[in-house]
Amino acid sequence: MKYHFITIEGSIGAGKTTLAHLLAKKLNTRLILEEFADNPFLPKFYENPKQYAFPLELFFMAERFKQQKELLHTNDLFQHVTVSDYLFTKCLLFAKMNLPEEEFRLYQKLFDIMYQQLTFPDILIYLHSPVTRLQANIRKRNRSYEQQIPDEYLFNIQETYTNYIRQHNIKTIIIDASNADFLGNEAHLQVVLDALEKDYDTGQHFFTLP
Template structure:
């Protein structure tokens, strides 16, 4: 396995954290998970998006920056692989959906200053899950503030991610995760690990699960 920095991305409820845990265990990797629960504006945002979107996104960007910046300064002799369950560019993608134009332009300026200091993953695994399955996953994990997320919001996030991936020349494993069960079906995880053990060109490679 030639990749030392792997990032898993996807919509809300796509299964990013589950797959991150499994890959970290498989490759004895350092695991960096988004500390979303520490954001004091998250539940307030779902109740009143217009009022709390800007502080929500600023807090997320600051926390993600702090986590990923430490990658540069801390090397682990026993763990040569790092797995994260978010892409730093996620800041900009969610801000584009959540912020009005003037606030987004300001946020974008801050993002561009910070983004240059952050290491980029060698390969991105994007989990593409239909909105009805996302909603089912969200209900199952039962975080109270997520239970009223509208389908329209999830569609917007999905579209923003897929447009970004198409427009940027990242090494991306684009996984149809409609029926994904990485915990219960070893063959599903095997598809991902088999793909990670190959060298890929820049651009998207599409994977389906058995």
């Protein structure tokens, strides 16, 4: 494997965790999954975003930092492959969307301190799906607190990610996941596996699924 630290990103409902599980199994890698269910502010945030955005984002950042610090800063980081279903920078991207300016400035100071202590992924896999598909996936997995997420919020997440990827010239495999079925269609998973066998320059590299 050419890449020691592979991260998967995308909007809510894009299939990040499913793909991370499958890649980790196929490649026999270490797996880091976001523990979103442990965040007690998540259901409250969807009910009252203004009141709960700051504690929500702080909790996520602290948990992600603790998790990556423990799992990635080991002696065998570069002897084993790690797959993660989130990019630590998503902390800052979501905070910028959800927090008022003064709270975001404070949050960014804390983020900068933590970010300097972590390892950046060798490659990012970004799953891009239309919002209609995202909403269908959200309904299918049936988490009660997600069922009222507005289309506009999902559009904003995608725009925030794509702007970040373009501006920072990150080495990124972008998968058109409009019809993705990584769990049920072996050919879809194989596209990703084949993509990970190649060397890339920094920037965006686009793939479609059969």
